[in-house]
Amino acid sequence: MGEKRKVLIADDEFRIGMLVKALIQWETLNLECVDIVNNGEDAYRVICEKHVDIVITDIRMPRMTGLDLVAKVKETNKAFPFIVISGYKDFEYAHKALQYDVTAYLLKPIDGDELNSALAKICSELEVKAHEKDQEEIYLRTIQDKERLVRKNLLSDLIDGKDSVIHGLAEESEFNLEHMVARVLDIKLDCRQIEKTEKKQNHITMEKVVFIVTDGLGPVVRDAILCEKPNMHLYCLLVYPPELSKQAKNKVSMILGDIQKYLLGFERYRVTIGIGVEAGSMEGILTSIQSVQHAIKSRIKLGTGRLIYAENLRDLPPDAVKNYLRGSKENFEASLDIYAPEKMQNCLNHMFEDLAEGKTVDWSCGYDIADKCARWFFDWVEDHGEECEDLFESLSEKINHCCTTNELQKALTDDLLAYLGGFREIQEVKSKKPIRQAKQYVQKHCGEKIVLEDIADLVGLNPVYFSVLFKKEEGINFSAYLVNVRMDAAKELLVSSNETIAAIAEKVGYKDIRYFSRLFTKMIGIKPVIYRKLYS
Structure with a gap:
């Protein structure tokens, strides 16, 4: 009722x-x-x-x-x-x-x-x-949701370089610029130590940013399409009357302030807003997208926590990255062929020295240069029989969250050196079955303190490559496997012994009985006490 x-x-x-x-x-x-x-x-x-x-x-x-x-x-x-x-x-x-x-x-x-x-x-x-009103509201929301999805997907395609869908934006979503102008924004959140941050937290943070943007546009902006892209990019296509251009800029500035205020409680995040050139036609939106991508990449030199207007930047020459890297790929791959980490590092240092000066190539090209080097490396690894798409995506994510050339160079160099060392080790120890060794050790010592780095050292592998190899062989990551072994041991003790839950928890490697009980319930589906009653 x-x-x-x-x-x-x-x-x-x-x-x-x-x-x-x-x-x-x-x-x-x-x-x-x-x-x-x-x-x-x-x-x-x-x-x-x-x-x-x-x-x-x-x-x-x-x-x-x-x-x-x-x-x-x-x-x-x-x-x-x-x-x-x-x-x-x-x-x-x-x-x-x-x-x-x-x-x-x-x-x-x-x-x-x-x-x-x-x-x-x-x-x-x-x-x-x-009831009729509820059904009507549900129907209207469904229609609105579908329209938003169509518009969002069209903008996503435009950002991905599918220029041919520009006319679909007008035809399929009733989007028009009659007596209006448009700008594309890229609201970029960079996360320190992105590899250690939970995806769920990033998702929640981006949801809040979307709310702040939507709530902050106000009556100045007559139409807006929002589209999230990987690596915590939020693209916004804003439409407003040309006479309100100044007010629209003020709104964007206020939105930046509101996002920064929200992020004060999160030390790991830094926000920057790139602003594309103003467009007066549908084709002009393509130019605005290209310019906003150039603007947001320029934070590598201009810094984060600010607005970066594309119109204030120098134009990027066509094929700038391609021309800059001409001849570099051959030298880079030669260092890999002879397993020469020093030579590979010298190649990277040379590329980034010129980039830091910003004379022969624009600073904003740094992300594309780093991405190219990472792709060369992992293409070479795959040519030698190893699958590594996950590793490439992980490094690409790190690259896209760097905010200075030093951060970018360090992230790229450190990971590629580690991967190269790990790749060589994998080739040398393939016949030793390191995963089997690791599993045998975990089975015998599950009650002791076990960390991935120690097991990797035990089987003679770099921790990064041991983690990758373990997941490839077992289908789950090492930490999940360790939990499964400990839960199996706990189930056995619950059924076959009269020891307390606390004693069993400690025997299988958990000193905190509350954490053990929560984990057991999550993995098995029932509490340890109930499991004992059912199966002993």
């Missing part, structure tokens, strides 16, 4: 009003009395100030009659049912009540069954209308 509906009673005789209240089956009909008044003006005041669903009113009342009350409420377009009570059988009153679409016209003395029957009918009709 839903929320009770509110009933207002109006009668010039208070005792009659109380009688009406006494006759109503409040609980059965799921109703409650919001007030009892003795004149039309007070009734109208209550209707305006409080939530009212049904009005029961006498006709003859001081200050304002019941029928005048009905007429005045109808003028305000408030559509709720009236039950009119009268001591007069005069046809004129009944006819006038019908003109006002009064739901029921009851004669005094009031019959309780007749009153409750009228209320029951009203409640039923209100329920039907409420």
Whole structure:
């Protein structure tokens, strides 16, 4: 049963009003009395100030009659049912009540069954209308959600370089720039130590940023399409009248401030907003997208926590990265062929020395240069029989969250050196079956402190490559396997021994019994105590 509906009673005789209240089956009909008044003006005041669903009113009342009350409420377009009570059988009153679409016209003395029957009918009709309204709202939301999805996907395709969909933006989503201009924003969140941050936390943070942006656009922006992209990019296509261009800029500046205020509690995040050039045509939106990508990459030199306008930057020459890296790929791959980490590092150092100066290539090219080097490396690894797409994506994510050339160079160099060392080790120890060794050790020592780095050292592998190799062989990562072994051992002890839960937890490697119980329940589906009762 839903929320009770509110009933207002109006009668010039208070005792009659109380009688009406006494006759109503409040609980059965799921109703409650919001007030009892003795004149039309007070009734109208209550209707305006409080939530009212049904009005029961006498006709003859001081200050304002019941029928005048009905007429005045109808003028305000408030559509709720009236039950009119009268001591007069005069046809004129009944006819006038019908003109006002009064739901029921009851004669005094009031019959309780007749009153409750009228209320029951009203409640039923209100329920039907409420259901119809809910269904209509659901339908409208579904249509709106579909439209938003179409627009979002079209913008996503444009960002990915599918320029041909630009006309679909107008044709399929009713998007137009008539008497308007547009700009593309890229709201970029960079996360320190992205590899150690939970994906769920990043997702929650981006949801809040989307809310801040949507809430902050205000009446200046007449249309907006938002689209999230990997590595915590939020693209926004904003449309506004050209005469409000300055106000739109101010809105973006305020949004940056609001996001920064929200992120004060999260030391790991840094925010920057790239702003593309203003566009007056659909084709101009493509230029705005290209320019905003250049703008946001320029944070590597200009810094984070600011607005970066593409129109204030120098143009990027065509094929800038390709021309800059000409001849570098051969030297880089030669260092890999002879397993020469020093030579590979020298190649990377040389590329980034020129980048830091910004003379032969624009700073914003740093991300693309790093991405190219990473792709060369992992293509070479795959050519030598190892699958490494996950490693490439992991490094690419790190690269996209760097904010200085030093951070970028360090992330790229450190990971590629580690991967190269690990790749060489894998080739040397393939015949030694390191995963089998690791599993045997875990089975025997599951009650002891076990960390991935120690096991990797035990089997003679770099921790990064041991982790990759373990997941490749077993289908789960090492930490998940360790938990499974410990849970199996705990189940065995719960069934075969009378030891306390705390003692069993410690035996399988958990000193905190609460954490053990939560983990056991999550993995097995029932608490340790219940498991013991069921299976011992």
